[in-house]
Amino acid sequence: MKRRSLEAIASVAYKEFLHIYRDRRVLLLVLTLPPLFTLLFGHAFETGELTGIPSLLIDQDRTPRAQEFIDTIWKNKTFHWRRGSPDIRNVADLLGQGVQAALVIPKGWNESLENGDPKPLLLYLDNSDINTASAVEGSVRESLGDFQLKQRDRMIEELPEEVFELGKQLPVQIRKRFVSMMEMWGVDRNLLYNPKSRVIDYVVPGIIGLILQLLTVTLMACTIARERESGTLYQLMVTSLRRREIVIGKMLPYLAVSALLVLVIMLVSRLHFGVAFYEPFALALICLLFLLCSLGLGLLISAFSRTQTQAIQFSVFFLLPVFVLSGAFAPLEQLPQAVRYVSEIFPLTHFCRAFRFVNMYHAGPRFYADDLVVLMVGAVITFLGAAFLLKRIEQ
Amino acid sequence: MSEPVIRLNHLSKSFGDVHAVQDLSLTIEPGTIFGFLGPNGAGKTTTMRMLCGLTHPTGGTATIDGADVWKDRQQVRTRFGYVPQRFSLYRDLTVLENFRFFGGAYGVPRARLEARIDQLLGLIDLREKRNTAAQSLSGGMRQLLAIGCALVHDPALLFFDEPTAGLDPVHRQQIWNLLYDLSHQGKTIFVTTHYMDEAEHCMEVGFIENGRLLAKSSPRELKSSFRSRLLEIDVEPLMPALVRLRSLPELLGVSLRSGSLRLYTAEPEQLLAKWRERWPFQDLRLLGERWVEPDMEDVFTAYSQGYDGILKRGPS
Numbered sequence: 001m002k003r004r005s006l007e008a009i010a011s012v013a014y015k016e017f018l019h020i021y022r023d024r025r026v027l028l029l030v031l032t033l034p035p036l037f038t039l040l041f042g043h044a045f046e047t048g049e050l051t052g053i054p055s056l057l058i059d060q061d062r063t064p065r066a067q068e069f070i071d072t073i074w075k076n077k078t079f080h081w082r083r084g085s086p087d088i089r090n091v092a093d094l095l096g097q098g099v100q101a102a103l104v105i106p107k108g109w110n111e112s113l114e115n116g117d118p119k120p121l122l123l124y125l126d127n128s129d130i131n132t133a134s135a136v137e138g139s140v141r142e143s144l145g146d147f148q149l150k151q152r153d154r155m156i157e158e159l160p161e162e163v164f165e166l167g168k169q170l171p172v173q174i175r176k177r178f179v180s181m182m183e184m185w186g187v188d189r190n191l192l193y194n195p196k197s198r199v200i201d202y203v204v205p206g207i208i209g210l211i212l213q214l215l216t217v218t219l220m221a222c223t224i225a226r227e228r229e230s231g232t233l234y235q236l237m238v239t240s241l242r243r244r245e246i247v248i249g250k251m252l253p254y255l256a257v258s259a260l261l262v263l264v265i266m267l268v269s270r271l272h273f274g275v276a277f278y279e280p281f282a283l284a285l286i287c288l289l290f291l292l293c294s295l296g297l298g299l300l301i302s303a304f305s306r307t308q309t310q311a312i313q314f315s316v317f318f319l320l321p322v323f324v325l326s327g328a329f330a331p332l333e334q335l336p337q338a339v340r341y342v343s344e345i346f347p348l349t350h351f352c353r354a355f356r357f358v359n360m361y362h363a364g365p366r367f368y369a370d371d372l373v374v375l376m377v378g379a380v381i382t383f384l385g386a387a388f389l390l391k392r393i394e395q
Numbered sequence: 396m397s398e399p400v401i402r403l404n405h406l407s408k409s410f411g412d413v414h415a416v417q418d419l420s421l422t423i424e425p426g427t428i429f430g431f432l433g434p435n436g437a438g439k440t441t442t443m444r445m446l447c448g449l450t451h452p453t454g455g456t457a458t459i460d461g462a463d464v465w466k467d468r469q470q471v472r473t474r475f476g477y478v479p480q481r482f483s484l485y486r487d488l489t490v491l492e493n494f495r496f497f498g499g500a501y502g503v504p505r506a507r508l509e510a511r512i513d514q515l516l517g518l519i520d521l522r523e524k525r526n527t528a529a530q531s532l533s534g535g536m537r538q539l540l541a542i543g544c545a546l547v548h549d550p551a552l553l554f555f556d557e558p559t560a561g562l563d564p565v566h567r568q569q570i571w572n573l574l575y576d577l578s579h580q581g582k583t584i585f586v587t588t589h590y591m592d593e594a595e596h597c598m599e600v601g602f603i604e605n606g607r608l609l610a611k612s613s614p615r616e617l618k619s620s621f622r623s624r625l626l627e628i629d630v631e632p633l634m635p636a637l638v639r640l641r642s643l644p645e646l647l648g649v650s651l652r653s654g655s656l657r658l659y660t661a662e663p664e665q666l667l668a669k670w671r672e673r674w675p676f677q678d679l680r681l682l683g684e685r686w687v688e689p690d691m692e693d694v695f696t697a698y699s700q701g702y703d704g705i706l707k708r709g710p711s
Binding site for chain 1: 499
């Protein structure tokens, strides 16, 4: 009986493999797109910084100090500067100027610094994308801080001897405190888990997960729906195949193809982006559970849909929130708490988290055991659900 | 007499308010070619799908070899082969691959499978097409392939749902010859059709309409259940004659056959005598008349229209 069941599964798996093999166009797509997407996404997320933001610089002060500041901020790679006329009237019309930011050094800036009442610089920001706006602002502040520091150092160097003599008359404690206050207070940073600040290392599980999720769900979703559409499902149902034999047999070839794709994507990441992979056994387990979960979801959609068109539509509707909310490319912590609960439903969320725990944190199983459990439960539920829906077809 | 292969006991199936099959009771003996006749939508396919365990009865029971077709469907499935109305094999797979898949799906042992496939390829005459994709076969060949795949596990019972629908006469004949061969091998065949001429090929015929069984008997008995001979007349012009005659109260019905009109009436001799005396239609010309043997179409028309006057209502 056991042997008979294995043979039955093998017949279904072989047949399903032939379907994949015969559909040359889809096969070509399945084999070439994942490595191409890996290259594309990998380069897209290679650096996380903003660079070359078109910006306008307007110097109404026209003093050597203003020019010196301009020389400093000109070197800041965040911006791609263009000099604007000092007489410009509508600075706020960023769109008309074709820039995303405008920085104005106001008239009398140098004088105000000399007079002990520093005038602020004026910064106009395109705040349609708040992330860009705040990054730009931070960059301006950073350049200004650097500039101020240089100015202070020069001032100290040029202080007349009398000032130091005067200082020596102060009590030691006050002098020390004064020096501390004049120093820049620093931070000694220790970058852990990703010391080289490689965005690609963070993004790789997202790429693997996203591509596999897309392929497995859509391809799998079409399998049963296709049989239903062509009428072969009934032919299948009158054979002595059991539902679990059909479900397992249909899944196996897709599992093999997806596993191959995981290897291809990892290979491309390793060779092209120099991403290192640790603990192959743990990673393999995480990938396997994730694949089973995704294939189960595809099967569930498949058993639920009447036609292949419906199956694709359901897949897209399911995948859309997954892409945005799964934390594949950006940390989940950006999302509000309520939405994060929704994210926890998606297999991709758990896959990315577990993958990062292994590959970036080199953490032990106790850190990602709960993610594995969720994936496992997901796989079981979806497979049972698919088998149950198949049962309903009979009635 | 041996135990019936199929036994239907007040079998019914409703989809909501639609009663597709109502209170169907019949038995089919082993080795019979049973023809299930009726117009489209009469409930033929639904009955067959219930027998195949693809849909559950909403009333009554049906058994195959004594096993319930729904409750024991997993066990019953190995006992029959099913050829559905629509071509339902894998189009992208070759003839051989389809055979091998269904062989595996029915659990035919590997050791026996190849020999069995070769034998079936010979039977359906597709040896030379063994490596052709199913989608490249002609309609008739596809149907032969579907029959072959349903035979792969050598079942004693076969269900054919309109096996000749849409086929040319040559392939229709080829398929019926195949059914005879199978019957000759001792297999029981349950076949639905809406071609009345094909009913003549069957050993037993069941008429179904609106989900109800109207009659079940051999074609010969059914035809002899006509009380009277059938009158056929040639009239000109034909179409106005058909319309005029249909409204005649003495006639139960009129049907058009190869340019002649077949008249259903309880007393054809009287009618003819009356017409010989005086032909009532000024604008129609009676060219001739003859007596004909009723065929299955006449019988079915009489049963389905309830022409009780011309049927011997005996015990059925």
